[in-house]
Amino acid sequence: MTGKAPLFDWDDLRIFHALVSAGSMSGAARKLGIGQPTVSRRLDQLETRIGARLVTRLAEGIELTDVGERIWTQVQIMQSTAGDIERIAHQADRADSDRVRLSAPEGVAGYWIARHLTGFVEANPNISLEISTRTDGENTLEQCDIALQMSESKRMSHVATELATLHYVPFASRHYLDTYGPPKGLADVLMHRTADIVSYREQQTHWPREAAAIKQMLNPSLTTDSAIALIEAVKAGAVISLLPTYAAKVEPSLIHLDLELQVPITLWMVYHPEQRKVTRSRKAIDWLREIFDSSRYPWFRRDYVPPSEFSDVETVHIRGERPRPRLV
Structure with a gap:
């Protein structure tokens, strides 16, 4: 031939x-x-x-x-x-080297992701992970490869998957309770020193109706846009505040005020589908899924798990009067 x-x-x-x-x-x-x-x-x-x-x-x-x-x-x-x-x-x-840009809420980045970086950097020495906590809604997606956010992306071109559920419950410190005493009920919390974080306002449309109505009645002693400032204020005994339940795991000195109030917020992972084709980005995506795996970390489950079931944190059970806000 x-x-x-x-x-x-x-x-x-x-x-x-x-x-x-x-x-x-x-x-x-x-x-x-x-x-x-x-x-x-x-x-x-x-x-x-x-x-x-x-x-x-x-x-x-x-x-x-x-x-x-x-x-x-x-x-x-x-x-x-x-x-x-x-x-x-x-x-x-260079697929498994170079930079991966990750955006995440400050509290999630500082109190959870940072604590699990050792495994990632040891397994991927050639990947440079750049973490930003400055979020600007949908504009954040233009500046990062992977975004963790507390609202589902509206962009049809991006993949948005539920990564975890953060369950927010009231926490205080022993110093605060010794100084001011515990609330006598959920209604009495309105008379205590409380704190609010700006991002909670953006998420309020996803709150249970009672929790959203009660929040409208609060007159916080502290308002901040920093999750780190918020949790440090609670630890110092300055205020009572809602914090995600995993705070009991990373800060066991906190005290959970069991007021039968918990606010579930979905944490979404958003990225362009092309990122799955880039080895370094895919490794970061898989790693994030691993460290937020609810089968290993029960506090990220959709169903609420009380902090006492996975932590030695002290819990104060309070069953007093509940406020009667006008629900709309």
Whole structure:
């Protein structure tokens, strides 16, 4: 079986591209690092194989013929494709290295993700994880590869999956309770020193109706946009505040005030589907799923699990009068 001889050598097209780009035989030779006679000979070979003159040799350089113009258009496309192939190959070589940009709420980043970084950095020494806690709604997705957020993305082009449920319950410190005493009931909390975080306001539409109505009645002693400031204020004994139940695991000195009040907020993981094709991003996504796995960490389950069931944190059970807000 005999095969048909190829119409041209791919390398001849590379030389043709260099010739037209440089505008002369000598310019192409310098660009390619070969002799000018070699450029001329390879051009002759290409024209012979195609069966048409591609350029007209002039004293000041070269000029494309009609056929040469049409072939030059296709060669430019081929050159661009070759560049794309090189970039893909380069990305493949560096697929498990370079930077992954992650956006997450400050409390989640500082009190949970940071505590699990050791395993990730040891397993992926070539990946640089960049964590940002400055969130700007949907605009955050333009600035990161993976976003953890407390609202589902409205972008149809992105994947949004439920990563965990954060159950917010009231916490206080021993110093606070020794100083002011525990609330006598949920209604009495309105008379205590409480704290509020700005992001809670944005999430209020997802709160249970009673919790949202009670929150409207609060006159907080502290309002902040920092989850770290909030939890430190609770630890110091300045205020009572809602904190996610995993706070009992990372700060066991806190005291859970069991007022039969808990607010579940879904934590979403959002990313463009193309990120799953990038090894480093896929590793980060899988790692995040692992450290928020509710089968290992029961406080992230959809169903509420009291802190006393997974932590040695002290719990004060309070069953007094509940406020009677006007529910709308």
